Amino acid sequence: MILLHDICYLRLGCHDLDEMVRFATGILGLELREKTATHAYLRGDSSAFNLCYIKGDADYDASAFELRHLDQLKAAEQELAEHGVGVHRGSEAECDERCVEAFITFKDPNDNQIELVYRPHQTGVRYFPARDAGITEFGHFGLHSRNIERELQFWTGLLSARVSDRIGDGALLRIDEVHHKIALFPSEKVGIQHVNFQVESVDDVMRSWYFLQEQNVPIVFGPGRHPTSTAMFIYFLGPDRRVYEYSSGVKRITDEAGHVPRQFEMKPSxxxxxxxxxNVEEFSE
Known part of the structure; x- marks a missing residue:
């Protein structure tokens, strides 16, 4: 089994790089660390970056997870190949582009692009927000899934994710004590369904709710509170038609052996x- 240590970053394609930088800094509240003609690196913590927008194919995206040791990366490459998964090991230039020492990339059964990285870079400089949204960390992300049961076999069998709770066919997966770092979202699409940043308190969630309305940013869900993770949340739409989320107060599962996933009904409550x-149509973008 491949032991995932933590989520690391997302690489997101876009048509208009300048527009996404304006949104990520002025609306979302991230810090722009570096921008080239084709790439923009942004963060909400001390990492080199959490999001990298890439000018070009707007349908391209990739999610990355950190492995603790180099030998785990080598073992993962072999294990994936044994399961018939095509694996590419990153070149030195590709590692530099991602600010990591080494990585491999492959696709999950839903054709979502996944990267496993070793030694992602930290800056040694604290995050300085472009807007004070109260962001404390890159929290989690949602993935589209055309076959949840097939995906669960991959994420919990080959990879080390565990099911925390389910809503209908969807699944919330943890890789550490945080209730979920991955949300599998039933869909006929491929790629990232939503991007979450944790904020310090419910006050930050509510301040952003008013701010987003003043800025005419479409709010697609909330404010509210998830009965699964207990987190207070608000979801909104970016100019790239991706859904973004602030949340605060996420549950931690400390009794690993004693935790039993709950099955929630497919209802609004x-x-x-x-x-x-x-807003079902926009929330499922």
Whole structure:
């Protein structure tokens, strides 16, 4: 089994790089660390970057996970190949582009691009927000899945993710004590379904709710509170038609052996205990 240590970054394609930088800094509240003609690196913590927008194919995206040791990366490459998964080992130039010492990349059964990285770079300089949204860390992301049961076999059998809870056919997966770092979202699409940043408190969630409305940013769900993870949340739409989320107060699962995943009904109350309802069409972008 391939032991995932933590989520690392997302690489997201876009048509208009300048537009995405304006959104990520002025609206989302990230710090721009570096920008070239084709790449923009942004972060909400001390990492070299959490999001990298890449000018070109707007449908391209990739998610990355950190492995603790180099020999784990070598073992993962071999294990994936044994399961018939095509693997590419990153060149020195590709590693430099990702700010890591080594990585491999492959596709999950839903054709989502996944990267496993060794020694992702830290800056030694604290995150300085472009807007004070209260961001404390890159929290989690959602993945589209055309076959949840097939995906679960991959993520919990070959990789080390564990199911925390399920809503209908969807699944919330953890790789550490945090309730979920990956959300598998039933869909006929491929790629990243939403991007989450944790904020310090519910006050930050509510401040952003008012701010987003003033800026005419489409809000697709919330404010609300998830009965699964207990997190208070708000979801909104970026100019790239991706869904972004702030949340605070996410549950931690400390009794690993004693935890039993719950099966929630596919009803609005399973997504928000306060009564908020998602804009289904935009939320599923």
């Amino acid at each position: 399973s997504f928000c205990m306060w009564g908020a309802r998602p």
